[in-house]
Amino acid sequence: EQRRVIGVADAAALAMAAAERVLARIAENSGRVAICLTGGSSPKQLYQLLATETYRSRIPWQRVHWFIGDERFVPADDPLNNMGLARAAFLDQCAPAANIHPIPTATADPADPDRAASLYEEELRSFYRADTLDRARPLFDLVLMGVGPDGHTASLFPGDPALDETARWVVGVPRANVEPFVPRVTLTLLTLASCREMLFEVAGWPKRAILTRLFAGENLPANRARSTGETIWLVDREALPEDFG
Ligand code: 6PG
Numbered sequence: 001e002q003r004r005v006i007g008v009a010d011a012a013a014l015a016m017a018a019a020e021r022v023l024a025r026i027a028e029n030s031g032r033v034a035i036c037l038t039g040g041s042s043p044k045q046l047y048q049l050l051a052t053e054t055y056r057s058r059i060p061w062q063r064v065h066w067f068i069g070d071e072r073f074v075p076a077d078d079p080l081n082n083m084g085l086a087r088a089a090f091l092d093q094c095a096p097a098a099n100i101h102p103i104p105t106a107t108a109d110p111a112d113p114d115r116a117a118s119l120y121e122e123e124l125r126s127f128y129r130a131d132t133l134d135r136a137r138p139l140f141d142l143v144l145m146g147v148g149p150d151g152h153t154a155s156l157f158p159g160d161p162a163l164d165e166t167a168r169w170v171v172g173v174p175r176a177n178v179e180p181f182v183p184r185v186t187l188t189l190l191t192l193a194s195c196r197e198m199l200f201e202v203a204g205w206p207k208r209a210i211l212t213r214l215f216a217g218e219n220l221p222a223n224r225a226r227s228t229g230e231t232i233w234l235v236d237r238e239a240l241p242e243d244f245g
Contacts, residue, residue: 015045039082047089071103113172151220155186198227
């Protein structure tokens with residue numbers, strides 16, 4: 001499971017390249033499609049693009065389901081709510097409400113993030129119609145990812161025991177390593193790996209330092225996140241380490 005790095009000019013080109021990959025993955029599956037979205041600021045342009053007529057008209061909204069890889073314990077309408085950002089940028093205008101699957105952090109007790117995690121795990125299992133992930137039948141068609149300055153991805157932070165979880169599909173994270181410092185819920189590495197394609201979006205010069213470490217092979221969460229299918233990193237010129245292609 002090698003990673004493929006694709007360089008693009010800038011954040012706008014990156015969003016367009018990502019949108020084309022979203023469409024391609026949807027086109028490959030004639031049945032029910034599952035896409036796992038990500039939080040952070042990186043996917044915002046992609047989300048806005050998907051709502052524009054060019055892309056919107058090419059997506060069979062009725063058969064595409066939207067999940068989220070991690071969520072923060074903030075209100076549903078807080079700008080820091082990951083699914084809230086995706087809803088505001090495109091889902092609420094385009095997708096049937098029943099196809100949007102948020103992690104219930106807005107209504108769950110922040111003191112018990114494992115409770116919200118197990119509710120989401122139930123939802124994923126029932127969508128998948130099985131309790132064990134089968135390599136031959138990935139849970140997601142596409143999983144979007146981002147990388148943080150400490151090498152975290154989703155809400156899987158360096159050194160966190162959640163990284164080694166193999167039984168549960170979704171876990172509670174009592175403490176975040178970066179802002180906002182609120183409890184979170186995250187899918188585990190094995191759950192995120194169960195996809196045809198895992199697509200990282202990385203743009204801007206502040207990301208170059210962590211990319212240099214990751215591409216040198218450091219054992220950080222973002223390096224451990226690999227699809228059982230394809231793993232692709234879309235990186236813009238500012239973020240791409242100098243000695244890299
Ligand atoms: C989260 C995200 C997280 C994000 C990275 C990159 O909930 O915090 O899912 O993993 O992708 O922190 O964030 P930016 O896109 O804001 O740089």
